Amino acid sequence: MITAGLSDYHVHYYADPCSHPEMTLANIDAEAVRLGLSEICVLKHYSAALPNGQDSWVHWKRIVPEQFARFLQDIHSYRSATGIRMLAGVETELVDDAGTINIPRQDAEKLDAVILSVHWLPRMATAAPAPALVPGALDQGPPDLVAAWHAQLRACGTEAILANFIAAYVRAIERNPKVLVLGHMFDGLLPLRNFAVPVDDLSDACVLALMEPLLRCCAQQQVLWELTPEPAKRPAILKRANALGVRFCATADAHFLQTPGWANLRDHARAESYLNSLGLRRGVLKREPLQDSC
Numbered sequence: 001m002i003t004a005g006l007s008d009y010h011v012h013y014y015a016d017p018c019s020h021p022e023m024t025l026a027n028i029d030a031e032a033v034r035l036g037l038s039e040i041c042v043l044k045h046y047s048a049a050l051p052n053g054q055d056s057w058v059h060w061k062r063i064v065p066e067q068f069a070r071f072l073q074d075i076h077s078y079r080s081a082t083g084i085r086m087l088a089g090v091e092t093e094l095v096d097d098a099g100t101i102n103i104p105r106q107d108a109e110k111l112d113a114v115i116l117s118v119h120w121l122p123r124m125a126t127a128a129p130a131p132a133l134v135p136g137a138l139d140q141g142p143p144d145l146v147a148a149w150h151a152q153l154r155a156c157g158t159e160a161i162l163a164n165f166i167a168a169y170v171r172a173i174e175r176n177p178k179v180l181v182l183g184h185m186f187d188g189l190l191p192l193r194n195f196a197v198p199v200d201d202l203s204d205a206c207v208l209a210l211m212e213p214l215l216r217c218c219a220q221q222q223v224l225w226e227l228t229p230e231p232a233k234r235p236a237i238l239k240r241a242n243a244l245g246v247r248f249c250a251t252a253d254a255h256f257l258q259t260p261g262w263a264n265l266r267d268h269a270r271a272e273s274y275l276n277s278l279g280l281r282r283g284v285l286k287r288e289p290l291q292d293s294c
Contacts, residue, residue, distance in 0.1 A: 008251050012042075041086075045060070047062055089113040092115070093122075117182075121165075126161045129195055
C-alpha cells in the first residue's frame with residue numbers, strides 16, 4: 001500500500017556505471033511501493049564536462065547522449081501498475097560561481113527535475129582546485145599542487161570562500177528553474193571540507209550568517225534540501241534552515257535495491273528517521289510532472 005506524503009527524489013537508474021543492473025524502472029517501482037513511497041524521481045547522472053576535460057575523472061563519466069535518450073524514452077513510456085508517481089530527473093553538478101550547471105538548458109527542459117550536487121568544487125573567483133586534486137583525498141595529489149592549494153586557501157580566507165560558494169548555489173537556483181532539489185546536502189559544508197577548506201574553524205554564528213542567503217533562497221524558490229541517513233556534522237545549520245522555511249526530503253541516494261552496496265533503496269527509512277530526529281519539515285517537488293506514469 002502506498003503511504004501518502006513519503007517520497008524519494010534521488011533514485012539512480014541502471015544505465016549509469018555506478019548503479020547496479022537491478023535498478024530498472026519496474027524493480028524500482030516495486031521496491032518503492034514496498035517501502036511505502038508514493039512519489040519517486042529516477043535519475044540519470046549527467047555531466048556535460050568533467051574537470052580534466054576528458055570522458056572520465058575519478059568516479060564520474062561524461063554523459064553519453066545515447067544513454068540519456070534511452071533513459072528519457074524508458075521513463076516517459078513507463079506505466080506503473082502500482083499507482084506510484086515516477087518522475088524523470090538527472091543528478092548534475094554546479095560548474096562555476098556564475099551559477100552554471102553541468103547540463104545544457106535544452107536537455108534540462110526534458111526533465112521533471114534537476115538534482116544539483118557538488119561532486120567537486122565549482123570554479124570560483126576565490127579558489128579553484130586543479131583537476132589533479134581529488135575531493136576527499138586531497139593529500140594524495142601531487143605535493144606541489146597540494147601545497148599551492150593550501151597556500152591559496154590561506155590567501156583567500158575561509159569566510160570569503162564560503163561566501164563565494166553560497167553565492168554560486170544561489171545563482172544556480174536563480175538561473176536554472178529546473179533545479180528543484182539540492183542533492184545529499186548534509187549541512188551544506190561537505191564539498192568544502194572535501195577540499196580541506198577549514199569551515200569548521202568558523203563559529204556557528206559566522207557560518208549561519210554566511211549561509212543565510214542560500215537558506216532564504218531555498219525557502220523562497222521552494223527548492224528542497226536533501227538528507228541521507230548519515231548525520232550532518234553541524235545540525236544547527238539544518239535547524240536554522242528549517243526556521244527560515246526550507247523544506248527537506250529524505251533519500252537513500254539509492255544505487256542498489258537489495259544487493260549489498262553503499263546506498264540501498266531500503267535505507268530510505270533511516271533517512272526519514274534522521275529527518276524526524278531533527279524535527280525538520282518535509283516538502284515535495286513544486287512542479288507537476290511532464291507526464292504521469294500512472
